[in-house]
Amino acid sequence: xxxxxxxxxxxxxxxxxxxxxxxxxxxxxxxxxxxxxxxxxxxxxxxxxxxxxxxxxxxxxxxxxxxxxxxxxxxxxxxxxxxxxxxxxxxxxxxxxxxxxxxxxxxxxxxxxxxxxxxxxxxxxxxxxxxxxxxxxxxxxxxxxxxxxxxxxxxxxxxxxxxxxxxxxxxxxxxxxxxxxxxxxxxxxxxxxxxxxxxxxxxxxxxxxxxxxxxxxxxxxxxxxxxxxxxxxxxxxxxxxxxxxxxxxxxxxxxxxxxxxxxxxxxxxxxxxxxxxxxxxxxxxxxxxxxxxxxxxxxxxxxxxxxxxxxxxxxxxxxxxxxxxxxxxxxxxxxxxxxxxxxxxxxxxxxxxxxxxxxxxxxxxxxxxxxxxxxxxxxxxxxxxxxxxxxxxxxxxx
Amino acid sequence: xxxxxxxxxxxxxxxxxxxxxxxxxxxxxxxxxxxxxxxxxxxxxxxxxxxxxxxxxxxxxxxxxxxxxxxxxxxxxxxxxxxxxxxxx
Numbered sequence: 333x334x335x336x337x338x339x340x341x342x343x344x345x346x347x348x349x350x351x352x353x354x355x356x357x358x359x360x361x362x363x364x365x366x367x368x369x370x371x372x373x374x375x376x377x378x379x380x381x382x383x384x385x386x387x388x389x390x391x392x393x394x395x396x397x398x399x400x401x402x403x404x405x406x407x408x409x410x411x412x413x414x415x416x417x418x419x420x421x422x423x424x425x426x427x428x429x430x431x432x433x434x435x436x437x438x439x440x441x442x443x444x445x446x447x448x449x450x451x452x453x454x455x456x457x458x459x460x461x462x463x464x465x466x467x468x469x470x471x472x473x474x475x476x477x478x479x480x481x482x483x484x485x486x487x488x489x490x491x492x493x494x495x496x497x498x499x500x501x502x503x504x505x506x507x508x509x510x511x512x513x514x515x516x517x518x519x520x521x522x523x524x525x526x527x528x529x530x531x532x533x534x535x536x537x538x539x540x541x542x543x544x545x546x547x548x549x550x551x552x553x554x555x556x557x558x559x560x561x562x563x564x565x566x567x568x569x570x571x572x573x574x575x576x577x578x579x580x581x582x583x584x585x586x587x588x589x590x591x592x593x594x595x596x597x598x599x600x601x602x603x604x605x606x607x608x609x610x611x612x613x614x615x616x617x618x619x620x621x622x623x624x625x626x627x628x629x630x631x632x633x634x635x636x637x638x639x640x641x642x643x644x645x646x647x648x649x650x651x652x653x654x655x656x657x658x659x660x661x662x663x664x665x666x667x668x669x670x671x672x673x674x675x676x677x678x679x680x681x682x683x684x685x686x687x688x689x690x691x692x693x694x695x696x697x698x699x700x701x702x703x704x705x706x707x708x709x710x711x712x713x714x715x716x717x718x719x720x721x722x723x724x725x726x727x728x729x730x
Numbered sequence: 731x732x733x734x735x736x737x738x739x740x741x742x743x744x745x746x747x748x749x750x751x752x753x754x755x756x757x758x759x760x761x762x763x764x765x766x767x768x769x770x771x772x773x774x775x776x777x778x779x780x781x782x783x784x785x786x787x788x789x790x791x792x793x794x795x796x797x798x799x800x801x802x803x804x805x806x807x808x809x810x811x812x813x814x815x816x817x818x819x
Binding site: 366448451452540541544545550556559560561607608611612613614616617618700 | 774
């Protein structure tokens, strides 16, 4: 009998130092925390006039159907295939699902990144919050059996249930779409820069330490690190939900508002995530001894974000009131090109928002809400538009 | 000793407990006796004990201790922890 430990090597993370990309089971994964994931879900599902939940479920179905298929082997029996589906979910940090009764159409989960994230970041809710898991399960059923099903959450821990419970509907529905991307955008060969560096912060030591951390789910399938819950999310998932959200909102003439919302979520993420990180024992142990002033903190934050796979981005110029960053292989720009071709406008909402957020965190004063909006960021060039790099300019708002 | 609330964490009630200097070793001994020996992370120079209802994490100096509660953590769990830490409101 195949055990979970036998299957773990299939999910070994491969790290590409030149671009800081992490790859698990054939997919580049980006490490974000519960603040960002919960906010992104609330923004997309909360938009009126579009099927935001459908965007999330559909993206998870397509992406995890593909990722799980890549983790399976031709000789796997069905028991092993379901075991891989459980393991991948837990390994990536999304929680713990029990697929032992999926033949009866029932799945339960006693631990969830999205439940923890929603409750910790956004507070109590009257709605079920596991749209992501519904999509994951639909993708898993497709990868394991080839069937297209609908999965619906009927009980949710976010609403006080002891565990989340999902029902599988095997009725007629359209086939599961392929995760079609082409052509692949290669990473840049020429070095970027020149980049501004801190004399005190050893960015490579920070990156090496973060990359060396075992960023995989614990027994509960969660990754509590840096005082936040982290998860390894395929870049394709983020790209599909963000592109899908903006396109759906464009149908209502509200695509610019959609982009502003995505930037805003990332701006809050930049502040909340790194505020948590800067109060963590990991920061105190490794990074705080390197930090002598606020500029050092900013450089350390950028190093951490690179180690998390956010964008291969670096500081090109920096004052307490301004910041310029260059990203050469950000997942948003590259993903847009791969899914949609050349873009008419910059695509990196996450990096744009985070650029403002980290300046608000490092140089601002007061609560997160008091700091919000005190810096503005814009993406001046974007790989998505065919430029060699994405460039971000941040300024303090007068 | 005293504690300070830590913002933006996995649980709204996350605190750093600042131990008296001469109590650090004995406190960690009590925690280890209750929930097992701390695990060290040399890359970040941290140590932690993963208890069922919370994670206790600190730099290798052992002070302060960040207590990351799990959602299932109850008032009784916190009271037991406070007794081991020697913390009173």
